[in-house]
Amino acid sequence: MAKFIAVSNRRGGVGKTTVTMMLAYGLAVTGRQRVLLIDLDAQASSSLVIMGHEQWRSARDTNRTTAGLLMQVPGNDPINWKEYVTQGIGDVLLPKGERPTLDIIPSSHDLDDKELMMMIAQQARFHNISNVFDHMQDRMATIIRSAEGAYDQVIIDCAPGLSQLVWGALRAADLVLIPYIPDRTAEDNVGWFARRLMDLTGRNYRTVPNRVSGQDSRAQGIIAAISAKYPALGTQIPATQPLATALDYRDQPGTLASKFGAAAQHVSALTDAVLDVVNRPMVAAAE
Numbered sequence: 207m208a209k210f211i212a213v214s215n216r217r218g219g220v221g222k223t224t225v226t227m228m229l230a231y232g233l234a235v236t237g238r239q240r241v242l243l244i245d246l247d248a249q250a251s252s253s254l255v256i257m258g259h260e261q262w263r264s265a266r267d268t269n270r271t272t273a274g275l276l277m278q279v280p281g282n283d284p285i286n287w288k289e290y291v292t293q294g295i296g297d298v299l300l301p302k303g304e305r306p307t308l309d310i311i312p313s314s315h316d317l318d319d320k321e322l323m324m325m326i327a328q329q330a331r332f333h334n335i336s337n338v339f340d341h342m343q344d345r346m347a348t349i350i351r352s353a354e355g356a357y358d359q360v361i362i363d364c365a366p367g368l369s370q371l372v373w374g375a376l377r378a379a380d381l382v383l384i385p386y387i388p389d390r391t392a393e394d395n396v397g398w399f400a401r402r403l404m405d406l407t408g409r410n411y412r413t414v415p416n417r418v419s420g421q422d423s424r425a426q427g428i429i430a431a432i433s434a435k436y437p438a439l440g441t442q443i444p445a446t447q448p449l450a451t452a453l454d455y456r457d458q459p460g461t462l463a464s465k466f467g468a469a470a471q472h473v474s475a476l477t478d479a480v481l482d483v484v485n486r487p488m489v490a491a492a493e
């Protein structure tokens with residue numbers, strides 16, 4: 207059975223896409239897992255980062271995107287998720303030159319508009335807006351979970367903010383990773399999100415400090431304070447140029463080491479820590 211991992215934080219720019227990409231390659235290449243990535247952000251960042259422009263445009267132009275998938279929200283028919291998948295993506299190969307099992311349902315820039323249109327259409331059916339929200343979230347969770355038997359891990363890159371689609375992904379998740387930058391606003395932001403996540407979904411989550419500067423004792427104080435209150439994954443991702451550069455898609459695929467350089471160790475550490483959590487029997491984070 208697949209494990210569903212949502213990467214989410216309502217705050218933008220904290221490293222959701224970076225963590226998604228690190229995990230996708232770490233799990234598919236180093237861990238030899240069958241990985242599906244679902245991009246639920248209309249910016250389509252992880253789609254572009256992991257498919258390159260050409261493949262992404264081809265998927266977008268044939269409606270094989272999460273905006274297409276969203277059209278399955280009305281009705282209760284069996285979900286046909288496979289037609290939205292692009293297989294064999296990424297610019298990292300296995301050591302013998304083969305492609306890892308890494309697939310994607312990419313996003314497109316009209317995802318927000320489509321979500322709004324879907325919400326308005328559903329309102330005619332339910333009358334009450336909170337019932338519309340609940341239905342959208344519930345149906346989205348079901349749609350996401352329909353990929354269950356085909357993969358070992360499904361990673362969902364969530365948009366910043368908290369749309370109904372993001373809540374659907376959070377409801378579907380076995381584990382929610384909350385990356386954050388350890389600065390002045392982090393504790394309040396992470397705390398609010400973690401509490402709301404527990405209240406609304408009861409989902410297991412882990413906080414992950416990102417863009418950490420090794421010399422910064424203030425940042426380490428913030429990380430210690432957040433980790434004391436909100437379960438931490440136990441790894442810190444440093445601010446390092448190779449992780450920024452790794453967002454560039456390479457037309458010529460190569461090894462994991464050539465993509466991440468000195469940051470490959472952080473990909474391994476993150477992957478091991480996540481596998482450790484998802485392979486453990488799940489215990490609610492609030493306990």
Ligand SMILES: Nc1ncnc2c1ncn2[C@@H]1O[C@H](COP(=O)(O)OP(=O)(O)OP(=O)(O)O)[C@@H](O)[C@H]1O
Nearest residue numbers: 218219220221222223224366417444445446449450
């Ligand atoms: N550990 C890191 N070291 C260096 N640069 C990083 C690191 N993490 C993220 N960045 C850079 O910070 C920027 C934002 O990162 P990213 O796109 O992963 O955040 P995000 O949370 O997905 O953003 P959004 O909310 O817009 O989706 C990018 O330019 C990325 O390269």
Ligand SMILES: [Mg+2]
Nearest residue numbers: 222223247251
């Ligand atoms: Mg992003």
